[in-house]
Amino acid sequence: MADIHSNFLGIKSPNPFWLSSGPPTDKKINVIRALEAGWGGVVWKTLGTQIKNVSSRYSSLHFNGRKIAGFNNIELISDRPLELNLLEIREVLRLFPDRAMVVSLMTDNNKESWHEVVKKTQDTGAHGIELNFSCPHGMVERSMGAAVGQDPEIARMVVEWVMEVAEIPVITKLTPNVHSVVPVGRAVVEAGSNGISLINTIQSVTGIDLDTLVPNPNVGGSSAFGGYCGPAVKPIALKFLTTLVQDEVTKSAPISGIGGITTWKDAVEFFLLGASNVQVCTAAMLNGFRIINDLCEGLGNWMDDKGYKTLDEIIGLSVPKMTKWEKLDINFHIVANINHDRCIHCGLCYITCEDTSHQSVEMEQSVPYNTYKIKEEECVGCNLCKIVCPINGCITMLERRKGDEYINWLEYQKRGLPLNDH
Amino acid sequence: MSIQSNRLSKEEYENNFSDIHPPFGFDETAVIEANRCFNCFDAPCTKLCPTTIDIPRFIRQIASGDIKGSARTIFSSNIMGTGCSKVCPVEKLCEGVCVYHFLKEKPVSIAKLQRFSTEKALREKWKLFDRKHGIGKKVAVVGAGPAGLSCAHALSMSGVDVTIFEKEKRPGGLMTYGIAGYKVTSGFCQDEIDYILSIGGIQIQLEKELENHFTLEQLRKNYDAVFLGIGLGMTRSLNIPGESLEGVIDAMTFIKQIRTLEHSQIAVGEKVAVIGMGMTAIDAATQAKRLGAREVTLVYRRSVREKPCTDTELKVALLDGCSILWLMSPKEILGENGKVKKLVCEKMILGEPDNSSRRAPVPMGETVTIDVDLIIKATGQVPYETLIRKSSVQDKDGKISINDMAMTTIPGIFAGGDAVSGGKEVVNAVQAGKNAAQAILAYLR
Numbered sequence: 001m002a003d004i005h006s007n008f009l010g011i012k013s014p015n016p017f018w019l020s021s022g023p024p025t026d027k028k029i030n031v032i033r034a035l036e037a038g039w040g041g042v043v044w045k046t047l048g049t050q051i052k053n054v055s056s057r058y059s060s061l062h063f064n065g066r067k068i069a070g071f072n073n074i075e076l077i078s079d080r081p082l083e084l085n086l087l088e089i090r091e092v093l094r095l096f097p098d099r100a101m102v103v104s105l106m107t108d109n110n111k112e113s114w115h116e117v118v119k120k121t122q123d124t125g126a127h128g129i130e131l132n133f134s135c136p137h138g139m140v141e142r143s144m145g146a147a148v149g150q151d152p153e154i155a156r157m158v159v160e161w162v163m164e165v166a167e168i169p170v171i172t173k174l175t176p177n178v179h180s181v182v183p184v185g186r187a188v189v190e191a192g193s194n195g196i197s198l199i200n201t202i203q204s205v206t207g208i209d210l211d212t213l214v215p216n217p218n219v220g221g222s223s224a225f226g227g228y229c230g231p232a233v234k235p236i237a238l239k240f241l242t243t244l245v246q247d248e249v250t251k252s253a254p255i256s257g258i259g260g261i262t263t264w265k266d267a268v269e270f271f272l273l274g275a276s277n278v279q280v281c282t283a284a285m286l287n288g289f290r291i292i293n294d295l296c297e298g299l300g301n302w303m304d305d306k307g308y309k310t311l312d313e314i315i316g317l318s319v320p321k322m323t324k325w326e327k328l329d330i331n332f333h334i335v336a337n338i339n340h341d342r343c344i345h346c347g348l349c350y351i352t353c354e355d356t357s358h359q360s361v362e363m364e365q366s367v368p369y370n371t372y373k374i375k376e377e378e379c380v381g382c383n384l385c386k387i388v389c390p391i392n393g394c395i396t397m398l399e400r401r402k403g404d405e406y407i408n409w410l411e412y413q414k415r416g417l418p419l420n421d422h
Numbered sequence: 423m424s425i426q427s428n429r430l431s432k433e434e435y436e437n438n439f440s441d442i443h444p445p446f447g448f449d450e451t452a453v454i455e456a457n458r459c460f461n462c463f464d465a466p467c468t469k470l471c472p473t474t475i476d477i478p479r480f481i482r483q484i485a486s487g488d489i490k491g492s493a494r495t496i497f498s499s500n501i502m503g504t505g506c507s508k509v510c511p512v513e514k515l516c517e518g519v520c521v522y523h524f525l526k527e528k529p530v531s532i533a534k535l536q537r538f539s540t541e542k543a544l545r546e547k548w549k550l551f552d553r554k555h556g557i558g559k560k561v562a563v564v565g566a567g568p569a570g571l572s573c574a575h576a577l578s579m580s581g582v583d584v585t586i587f588e589k590e591k592r593p594g595g596l597m598t599y600g601i602a603g604y605k606v607t608s609g610f611c612q613d614e615i616d617y618i619l620s621i622g623g624i625q626i627q628l629e630k631e632l633e634n635h636f637t638l639e640q641l642r643k644n645y646d647a648v649f650l651g652i653g654l655g656m657t658r659s660l661n662i663p664g665e666s667l668e669g670v671i672d673a674m675t676f677i678k679q680i681r682t683l684e685h686s687q688i689a690v691g692e693k694v695a696v697i698g699m700g701m702t703a704i705d706a707a708t709q710a711k712r713l714g715a716r717e718v719t720l721v722y723r724r725s726v727r728e729k730p731c732t733d734t735e736l737k738v739a740l741l742d743g744c745s746i747l748w749l750m751s752p753k754e755i756l757g758e759n760g761k762v763k764k765l766v767c768e769k770m771i772l773g774e775p776d777n778s779s780r781r782a783p784v785p786m787g788e789t790v791t792i793d794v795d796l797i798i799k800a801t802g803q804v805p806y807e808t809l810i811r812k813s814s815v816q817d818k819d820g821k822i823s824i825n826d827m828a829m830t831t832i833p834g835i836f837a838g839g840d841a842v843s844g845g846k847e848v849v850n851a852v853q854a855g856k857n858a859a860q861a862i863l864a865y866l867r
Contacts (some may be wrong), residue, residue: 063455064485065456066454286634345466345524346463347464347520348461368466369466
């Protein structure tokens, strides 16, 4: 079996799955249950300023009945006394010396507050610190959380304060509530942050109760923007991750990938796009800690199947495959092909192509089952039919190059080759 | 051996006649099932529905939480959508062609989903259709069965004043009197009819029989058009010796008793033979068993391959403990003191295909005799030939002849349902009524 031990900034854990800062990591009882279940480590729920939470905190976006695509919360940072949290962190460290213990911090924007909370955290023996520059609700109004992560100069300043006293690795957690994470990513790396983690949640309204007309979650007849997470945010997280890995400044900082990781496959994708480890929260909240076994085993099985021995071998493998649009090969061309042995005659390829794409599927009507054929000359190779087809391997895309030569948009334009030819 | 009632306890009767296809227990499970649907385009299920309900659409509506919209989608194609969800042989219609069969998986539970939406509509009395202002036309409908009700509803929606004449005490036709009690109850049938009639503009006159209380000629004079949805009569005679002995009954009479009397009042034999293998034969056999008959034997002159009932129905009979004599044709009924005692059957072999394109049974010259005390004939209903001939509309073997505009040979007299088809499903009758209504509206214009 492949070795899935992880080493992130010198913080070792038996597997690369940490529970991210959130409700599952806000006290000893949960954290012990998690570590007993096998999680590689935890990022203890954000400590620092004292706060007060409201009741009714979560809401969700369902699809296909009760399946959850997205999750949303308006919970704030830890609402337990700082000293109690620190005491419990020490106890967990003693009970589970082989697991990663990182503590998330957020405090008022002054040097003294940050120095105090960093020092107190280090005294527990914790292995690392994660700076919460990313919580998108509640704390922002008090100029904390995402308010810091949205302004590169403030973020730089706070990291500099922290680095003045930090003796253990510092990870800065970024917010996706920006058009690009690169400016703030650069600022924190330049200020000395050892690593980066992303993404935190995305500001959202998950929906409205159509009987009461109150958006979710309902807090006594009102709601507020919450932080969106869960499977639906993974694609956004992967995009932000890639931009940091591609940037000349930020690529030097190891990244802990976060955002909608639900299965081992999601985790592999984060590794392939350059994350050195991953953090999970929503999937554990929606299923319990037991999923850790599936994550580890699935990852190990995939690595075994592909012949990878350690995590280091897979980190970043897909990064070179992400290029700019203008560098894509215009002569590359594919067309759909229907495998009639697998076709179940649902007609989804036909109606979607006919209504919204290029009228490239031909229908021969009969009772009860129609037959469908691809008009290769009309097909632009958009993948829509393959995506809507319920059967794997029924529709495949066949390569039909327009020319042997690799030619991208820049070159194509330079040569004055014909446009709008479809 | 004797024919007697009150064979079982109250609980046994209740259990035996409870809903054979129970509805969804939770709204959530209906939504989960709705989400199994692939939402096919030009869907096979819709193509095989005689009333062409847009099935993927009503299922999408359930999935999205628009139950009212879903019910409207169903009812706009089939006003008896609730009843059909309970009695349709869906295994050979919509569900029989669901694309899940290609995946060797259970089809989407279309009937159960249809029942989910439409029963809710009935329960909540949703007003889903508005009647147009009266257009000053009057149409008489003869027969308050599925064809007549469907025709009346469609006409009324378009502003026609409709009067339905029904010979029985209650409306509904075979829905009310001729289908197994574990599929639909009398209470349900009344609820469904009340819901259909809630559109307004439809008046029903019960216990008014054609030729007995009024003539077609009178209807022609007093109404702008007439629709004949008179259905079929009694079961075809076996034409064998002993048929008039006490203990030989017609399946229609037997089922009608079950649908109108308390279960404990219905007499059933110790050893029952049911002749035939159609849906009605199955309904009669299973219900005889469920009323407490010790042995029930279905006697059919062809083999399993030619049977008119579906596999699903056959399985119901087998699971109820009915036994089957395939390739046996009743030859003679033997009696004692005027009562049925034995049934003599002739063994058959399959020969050349007949005009039903099924292989015809041919006697082998050997007989088998079984002990019975009750024989239920379920060999298909015959048309009201005499009645139809009296009305002087043209017929073919007693089945009313109509043109492609649902009109009989007499202008202004339309017909549909079993009286025309010779006996099909409820859903076919509903469609025939719908078609006739459109034709009548065109005629009235």
